[in-house]
Amino acid sequence: MNTVKVPDIIVSRLPVYLRALQRMSDAGVVSTSSQELGEKVGISAAQIRKDLSQFGEFGKQGTGYYIPFLIERLSKILKVEQVWDVAVVGMGELGHAIVRYQGFGNRGFRVVMCFDSDPGKIGNLVCANQSDCTFVIRDTKDLVRDIRESNVKLAMLCTPASAAQEVADQLVEAGVRGILNYAPLRLIVPASVKVQHIDPAIYLQRMTFYID
Amino acid sequence: MNTVKVPDIIVSRLPVYLRALQRMSDAGVVSTSSQELGEKVGISAAQIRKDLSQFGEFGKQGTGYYIPFLIERLSKILKVEQVWDVAVVGMGELGHAIVRYQGFGNRGFRVVMCFDSDPGKIGNLVCANQSDCTFVIRDTKDLVRDIRESNVKLAMLCTPASAAQEVADQLVEAGVRGILNYAPLRLIVPASVKVQHIDPAIYLQRMTFYID
DNA sequence: TAAACTTTGTGTTGAATTGCACAAAATCGG
DNA sequence: CCGATTTTGTGCAATTCAACACAAAGTTTA
Numbered sequence: 001m002n003t004v005k006v007p008d009i010i011v012s013r014l015p016v017y018l019r020a021l022q023r024m025s026d027a028g029v030v031s032t033s034s035q036e037l038g039e040k041v042g043i044s045a046a047q048i049r050k051d052l053s054q055f056g057e058f059g060k061q062g063t064g065y066y067i068p069f070l071i072e073r074l075s076k077i078l079k080v081e082q083v084w085d086v087a088v089v090g091m092g093e094l095g096h097a098i099v100r101y102q103g104f105g106n107r108g109f110r111v112v113m114c115f116d117s118d119p120g121k122i123g124n125l126v127c128a129n130q131s132d133c134t135f136v137i138r139d140t141k142d143l144v145r146d147i148r149e150s151n152v153k154l155a156m157l158c159t160p161a162s163a164a165q166e167v168a169d170q171l172v173e174a175g176v177r178g179i180l181n182y183a184p185l186r187l188i189v190p191a192s193v194k195v196q197h198i199d200p201a202i203y204l205q206r207m208t209f210y211i212d
Numbered sequence: 213m214n215t216v217k218v219p220d221i222i223v224s225r226l227p228v229y230l231r232a233l234q235r236m237s238d239a240g241v242v243s244t245s246s247q248e249l250g251e252k253v254g255i256s257a258a259q260i261r262k263d264l265s266q267f268g269e270f271g272k273q274g275t276g277y278y279i280p281f282l283i284e285r286l287s288k289i290l291k292v293e294q295v296w297d298v299a300v301v302g303m304g305e306l307g308h309a310i311v312r313y314q315g316f317g318n319r320g321f322r323v324v325m326c327f328d329s330d331p332g333k334i335g336n337l338v339c340a341n342q343s344d345c346t347f348v349i350r351d352t353k354d355l356v357r358d359i360r361e362s363n364v365k366l367a368m369l370c371t372p373a374s375a376a377q378e379v380a381d382q383l384v385e386a387g388v389r390g391i392l393n394y395a396p397l398r399l400i401v402p403a404s405v406k407v408q409h410i411d412p413a414i415y416l417q418r419m420t421f422y423i424d
Numbered sequence: 425t426a427a428a429c430t431t432t433g434t435g436t437t438g439a440a441t442t443g444c445a446c447a448a449a450a451t452c453g454g
Numbered sequence: 455c456c457g458a459t460t461t462t463g464t465g466c467a468a469t470t471c472a473a474c475a476c477a478a479a480g481t482t483t484a
Contacts, residue, residue, distance in 0.1 A: 009441075015417035019396055023373070033461065042398055045461090046443065053463055061462045062450035079420045086416070097309035098412075107413035108420070153423060154416060161235070178419030180412060184231055186254055194422050196415035200310075200392060201319035203408040204298070204366060205227035207390030208291045208320070210406050211365060221471075245431065257431090258473060265433055273432045274480035430481070441470070451460075 010051045016041050017048065018074045022106075025067050033064035080108030085152045087176075089167050090159035091116040091126070091137050094182055098156055099126045099135055112152065115140045117163070140167065147174035156180045157187075168195075222263045228253050229260065230286045234318075237279050245276035292320030297364045299388075301379050302371030303328040303338070303349050306394055310368055311338045311347055324364065327352045329375070352379065359386035368392045369399075380407075 020040045024032060034045040034052075041048075052058055052070075055077055059065045075081045086109050088095050099114050116122060117140040126135040138146060147155070155176045159167050164183035171179055178194045181187055184202075187195050232252045236244060246257040246264075253260075264270055264282075267289055271277045287293045298321050300307050311326050328334060329352040338347040350358060359367070367388045371379050376395035383391055390406045393399055396414075399407050 007440080011421050012418050014421070015414040018417070019411070019414065020398075023397060035461080040398065044443075046445095046464095047441095049461090049463060050442085057463070059462055060450065061448070062452090062460050064461065077421065078417045079423065080417055084416070084420060093309040093312045097305040100305045104413055104416075107417070109413060109416050154419065156412070177423045178416070180415050180419070185235060186232075186252065194419040196419055198410055198412065198415065199231070200368070200410065201316055201321060202227040202231065203392050203410065204296070204316075204321050204390070205230070205290045205292055205319070206224050207366065207392070207406040207408055208296060209223050209226070209289065211291065211389045219470080247431080256473070258475095259471095261431090261433060262472085269433070271432050272480065273478070274430050274482090276431065426484095428481105428483080430479100432477105432479080434476095435474105436476105437472105437474075439470105439472075441468105443468075444466085446464090447462105449460100449462080452458085454456095 006054050010054055013041075013043065013047075013051055014074055014078055016043075017051075018071065018078065018080075019107075021067055021071050021074070025071060029067060031064055031066050034059070037065070075108070078108075082108070084109050084154050085112040085150065086110065087112065087143075087147055087152045087155045087171075088114040089116075089140065089143065089155060089157050089171070090163070090182075091118075091121055091124075092158060092160075095156075095158040096126060098158065100128055102128055109154070111135070111156075112150065113138060113146060115143050115146075117141070140170075143167075143170050144174040147171070147176060151175075153177045154180070156182065158182045161185045218266050222266055225253075225255065225259075225263055226286055226290055228255075229263075230283065230290065230292075231319075233279055233283050233286070237283060241279060243276055243278050246271070249277075287320070290320075294320070296321050296366050297324040297362065298322065299324065299355075299359055299364045299367045299383075300326040301328075301352065301355065301367060301369050301383070302375070302394075303330075303333055303336075304370060304372075307368075307370040308338060310370065312340055314340055321366070323347070323368075324362065325350060325358060327355050327358075329353070352382075355379075355382050356386040359383070359388060363387075365389045366392070368394065370394045373397050 034048045038045040038048050058070050058073055088098055088111055091114055099111050114135055115138045121137050122139045124137045125133040127133045155171050157167055157179055161183045168187040168189055172189055172193055180196050182198050184199050189195055246260045250257040250260050270282050270285055300311055300323055303326055311323050326347055327350045333349050334351045336349045337345040339345045367383050369391055373395045380399040384401055384405055392408050394410050396411050401407055
């Protein structure tokens with residue numbers, strides 16, 4: 001079942017399915033079809049069925065998919081039945097916004113620590129909400145030790161481009177296995193570490209091409 | 213030259229090339245090869261040459277590409293020789309971070325107005341930097357009028373999921389042609405409007421799949 | 425100048441991805 | 455209970471995308 005390697009492009013669609021299913025579930029819907037799900041996510045019904053069939057048979061002919069079951073299976077496949085601890089490095093505007101934003105919890109992630117190298121920021125508190133200031137900005141010098149000790153496997157990199165590769169190297173050394181990179185450059189990391197990119201300017205430029 | 217439709221997947225790579233070229237240029241490098249550029253962006257040299265050849269012949273055999281010229285051509289192709297005005301809707305943590313962040317300027321974009329529907333926020337100032345508070349949070353009720361009057365064609369949508377589709381409809385009505393959507397759902401818009409998605413949780417879930 | 429390199433642009437081949445179509449299985453209506 | 459309907463999972467065909475390979479054009483070296 002999982003012996004043959006699943007193409008990356010299929011894996012990349014699974015979180016999209018999961019998100020739509022969770023939304024439907026929150027709205028009280030308990031079952032759906034590949035047709036209906038496809039309309040919600042903008043992917044053909046056949047594509048969805050093929051993707052899911054890579055991991056087993058989750059649906060029933062004539063009925064479709066039972067949403068709670070499919071959510072459970074997709075969560076397990078993506079390993080988000082557990083909640084992953086995440087570290088944030090670089091506490092500029094973006095880093096602050098991410099730490100304060102508490103919306104990842106129900107998607108399988110929670111921020112547990114944050115770092116900066118600016119002496120003017122180290123030791124400052126970041127308030128997650130008005131009553132609760134849980135986060136102390138740590139010194140990036142302690143990053144390798146702190147992350148390794150707390151066994152954090154994911155990080156969001158929000159430093160300027162100039163510091164990004166150096167921080168990435170430290171994250172790798174600390175045992176991090178996935179980096180969500182907000183710095184505008186490609187990071188060089190070992191193949192065992194996954195990197196995903198978020199660069200708003202790139203997305204904007206992908207749209208302006210199409211505007212007369 | 214541009215008579216045959218350029219595949220989306222090629223368009224999506226152009227901003228990545230441009231970003232790397234601008235970085236090289238900033239570092240004082242004036243020429244490069246498809247080989248070298250490919251190593252920087254993680255794409256094969258042949259792929260880069262094929263992509264660029266869709267738009268003309270920009271390189272020279274034996275020498276490679278003259279960076280200032282290639283930057284100019286790519287900027288023109290992506291229509292970012294001009295600076296695009298962008299509106300931000302939804303002034304939560306993320307919206308604030310985006311408005312305060314002034315790093316889009318040299319990529320072809322600048323935030324010019326922002327909106328929220330919360331009466332407690334409307335009229336508040338958002339400081340872009342310590343000395344200069346340029347942005348007043350406008351009422352989303354005025355969105356269609358204000359955006360149309362100022363001829364803004366791009367927007368970043370940072371509202372909660374529950375408000376996103378309604379806001380998107382208004383943006384379309386106001387004449388916006390590209391929406392960078394941070395809300396965790398797919399927006400339904402006419403084909404003439406482009407949407408790009410940014411959902412950090414989805415990127416994180418694409419990585420956890422690969423972590424034992 | 426001439427030979428050895430370098431590098432582009434592109435025709436061709438091969439691989440990956442998507443779309444189509446349908447048998448099989450389940451439900452529904454009367 | 456049975457025919458009509460819905461919907462899955464999947465083999466096959468079509469299309470899209472990426473890799474390969476090389477002639478042509480330019481540069482460098484001696």
